[in-house]
């Protein structure tokens with residue numbers, strides 16, 4: 109039976125809307141491959157698939173649209189090619205690029221879609237798509253899995269909780285002193301090797317930028333001093349790596365001596381540290397000096413040992429350390445910017461070797477390359493079935509979008525779905541919650557403004573804002589990433605052209621200096637053909653007193669008032685609006701993937 113007749117039989121005449129819809133699928137990985145198949149089976153009219161990545165060998169166990177021959181090919185393009193032969197009538201379009209790339213995917217790109225499906229693996233991209241959907245009032249089906257856990261969250265802007273409404277789990281952290289001085293578990297050594305040693309020796313940034321932790325983060329002043337000396341010496345070694353020549357391998361010996369001998373000897377002198385702990389011991393490395401010296405010429409060919417690396421064999425890990433150091437230094441010299449990537453063999457082997465040498469010294473069990481990859485990449489193995497289940501629920505839950513007429517009805521019928529720990533249940537569901545009135549993404553009234561950035565000055569924008577929104581006296585203009593462009597105290601930017609600070613896609617936060625009106629958020633679109641400033645029609649609610657630790661609760665508006673006051677719908681069609689919508693440092697173990705977008709916390713004056 110043709111797919112459309114099958115869908116009609118299931119859902120009745122309303123099913124025509126499936127074929128009339130155009131959707132965007134962001135991410136063609138574990139969930140994305142499944143979801144693409146599901147959306148095709150729903151007979152969706154147009155499916156656009158976007159992914160930045162190419163296929164890796166490790167994707168093949170669960171990303172069922174990809175084969176061995178597709179390794180290194182674009183995920184989105186390959187996924188679409190793979191489903192071409194399915195029995196379907198959907199029009200398919202692929203894009204190879206990051207959803208965060210504003211040149212490739214400006215706001216107008218997203219505007220063409222009725223629904224967006226997220227099948228991503230990181231918070232940054234998820235927060236970004238969430239905000240885009242808030243601006244354009246597009247329903248978003250957000251999905252994610254971690255091992256055997258998973259969830260699907262339908263997001264109807266201004267009607268239900270957005271992705272930002274509920275704080276996300278903060279990355280697991282370890283005290284600095286555990287990582288720098290007293291590791292007791294393999295993960296401590298791996299974190300040290302990846303986040304401290306690798307990033308300082310080969311990572312981006314000047315060697316002088318190495319951050320020095322606060323004294324308060326250590327158990328004693330001596331320990332803090334030892335750490336500061338360690339950091340200064342490491343900074344010198346980074347300079348040595350930068351200035352090394354291809355034929356040099358001396359720096360590998362100097363780095364080894366410093367991190368595994370001098371630093372450890374310094375720590376050993378702080379007796380307090382070892383009163384209740386076993387002392388680290390360089391003797392665990394045996395005759396490492398002689399072995400390092402003999403490696404010289406042999407290491408020059410930069411080859412790794414063949415076969416499985418022996419994680420606890422001192423000679424084997426030292427050889428891996430030398431080869432990875434030389435290969436990374438070659439790459440730095442060729443101008444490459446290096447960052448740790450679990451799939452980059454040189455960065456992985458450097459971390460594997462150095463963490464295991466440190467583990468040997470501290471009497472900690474060593475870890476195989478496979479284990480180090482899991483821990484350093486913070487990988488919880490993906491479960492193909494859970495991806496398939498959550499993708500299925502995302503598609504199924506979005507049926508409400510196609511069958512109902514308004515976003516209000518769609519949101520009322522939609523459910524959030526998540527894994528269940530009960531033995532007799534696979535999945536739990538709950539009604540969609542209302543938006544969080546103090547969410548920094550969806551509670552602020554938003555609008556889109558087209559400006560000729562090269563022609564207009566900041567003073568033009570300030571004057572237009574005051575006139576359009578009836579600010580009594582003055583406004584404060586700040587970017588979403590907390591750069592202060594203007595306030596009554598900072599007038600020097602007024603005569604500068606907007607292109608000096610803004611670009612297409614910059615988001616501005618505008619506050620009322622009189623504290624009478626609430627803050628608004630404006631999305632800037634550069635429009636070289638415009639000469640005037642056309643600010644969107646927004647109804648700005650009175651200033652809210654935020655319910656946060658810093659502010660007291662008096663005067664806070666309730667949720668309904670906020671939604672009522674915030675919504676400004678211009679040219680509403682099909683439930684979508686056109687433009688404005690309502691609305692002591694530790695070492696981080698997770699990848700930067702997991703560090704969410706920080707809402708503008710502190711203001712910095714623009715210099």
Ligand SMILES: Nc1ncnc2c1ncn2[C@@H]1O[C@H](COP(=O)(O)OP(=O)(O)OP(=O)(O)O)[C@@H](O)[C@H]1O
Pocket residue numbers: 134135136137138139140158159160161166167183205206207208227228229230233490
């Ligand atoms: N900014 C982005 N723009 C476009 N696609 C993205 C972006 N960030 C992540 N993705 C894609 O989202 C998908 C998420 O899929 P998944 O969680 O299965 O991860 P993976 O990278 O395929 O697998 P693994 O991380 O286990 O190696 C990936 O294909 C990834 O390339």
Ligand SMILES: [Zn+2]
Pocket residue numbers: 269270271272273274543544547548549550551
């Ligand atoms: Zn929100």
